[in-house]
Amino acid sequence: MAKITLKDLSHSYLKAQSSDADWAVRNVNIDWNDGGAYALLGPSGCGKTTLLNIISGLINPTEGDILFDDKLVTNLNPVERNIAQIFQFPVIYDTMTVYDNLAFPLRNREIEEEKINSKVHEIAEMLELSSTLNNRASGLTADGKQKISLGRGLVRSDVNAIMFDEPLTVIDPHLKWILRSKLKELHQKINRTMIYVTHDQTEALTFADQVVVMHEGQIVQTGTPVDLFEKPKHTFVGYFIGSPGMNLLPCEFKGGEVILNGKKIETHKKVKLNSFTKREVGVRPEFINFGSEGIPVKVLSVSNTGRHKIVDTQSESGKIKIIAKPNENIPSGSAFLNFKKEYTYAYGDDWIIE
């Protein structure tokens, strides 16, 4: 059990790096507190798996350090770091039984057979594998195999952290839900640090207390699901989280104000600097109302999802989506929009201006 610290961490799979794009992970600084449930969220290819493999010790970072409880572990291997990791696709040892598969990590550490036996049965019970313990692992279905992979990660009770690399990819949707709540339940029971990599926002938001969002090798925001929703610090967080994502409209900054198409927009704070090449104003569809005056738009279409209505509109600066209540009257043709001031943010070069 340990607090995990990543310091100025960068990694590249290339020998020589010329631009930012050559780095799979760049300039990561983060503390993972002991016992936390974290989700590492980002699209495919953003460097999540690389970061995870660096923490577990499968990859040596090009630059930077990893500390466990302030002790340097950068050059230690996964066994010395005492990390458990579960991979995206089930990894099982074909020739062994389910029992031997689960016992394998313990046997490699030369633990007494008696202890192994009780531990394996405990984990098998939890994952509902008890009845298949003596079967050959190769005969199981994909989700049975993935349960074994999970079990091998969970069977060691002294690990510093458990890493999950999109572990539910191959699992049926209904089982996914069950296994995810199992993991959550397990986290409360054993209180280990868990880091859960996923590109699925629902998975991340339901599993984790703290969500770490990655984009192009960088960590763009760390926070609770509510933080990420209410105050995205990066435009990527804005449109990646939420359905539909945040409305981002090109605008101008003048005298501390945000000017959208000649109209002043009130944001949660004044804009101090003006030296950005890309200037945008962002507001989530949930925080926009129709009004008698405001930003003029044309209503394009309305789709009703049952829980709410999604309204597509066209303004001078681009399309704006609005989420309205299912019983709300949607004006047709021309309308005016008001942004909620406290949830409207200005972004300079993709980062929030505060």
Next chain:
Amino acid sequence: MNKTINQKAWFFVIPVFVLVAFNAIIPLMTVVNYAFQETFGNNVFMWEGTRWFKQIMLSERFHASLGRQFLFTFIILFIQIPLGIAIALTMPKEGIGVPVCLVLMSMPLLIPWNVVGAMWNIFALPDIGFLGHSLNALGFDYNFTQQIGDAWFTTILMDVWHWTSLVVLLSYAGLQSIQPAYYQAAEIDGASRWAVFTKIELPKMKKVLTIAILLRFMDSFMIYTEPFVLTGGGPGNATAFLSIDLVKMALGQFDLGPAAAMSLIYFFIVLLVCWVFYTLMMRNEGNQ
């Protein structure tokens, strides 16, 4: 399960049947013809029943060459399979080394059999060959044309040189198909290098190794050209393996009946061993 009954479907089997008939069944039938009859030419045949088969099965000469054949095949399998796996394990997995190794490895496979035999014959000649001369210069009394042990040693060395690459390439393909996650998981699980080999690599190579062993068994069991060019079956009959002995009988002595019977027995041994071996190797595959 309900099977659809449609006798017309047999028509679709005809092309395959015709092909197989022309390249296997009909030529084989001429051998069968000779195996049960005696001929003095001019297309005159006399029925002999199982006489040739009895003769071959009881002949010491056949027992001896069959024994030599099994010994040779087992020795080369015993060397080539582990050696091939070992070389495959040490080959680079990425980078410029991969094509270099693959090309180097496939070189021996591209050389025609009789050239291999001739090459090794010259290479191993005790007076002028590099290998033979060097061994003698080092103080070994080496002469593969006269000493039985040396003849076997050279034949085996030649076969290992010629065919280990096949096992290497197949094993390498098997190793390359293992996903990196398996190695990563093993690393996380704290598995030793030996455990990685026995629990991951060997089981994952099982199918290609089955094929490698089958191919090497069949090829070595039917080996002809290379030892024929290298030793000619000698000294004496020391390296006269089944096919060499068969050709001697059929074309040297013109004993067509016994030779045909021997061919059929030979054919059934190969078939039987392959079938038994394949069945054993694949016995546990059913549930995968």
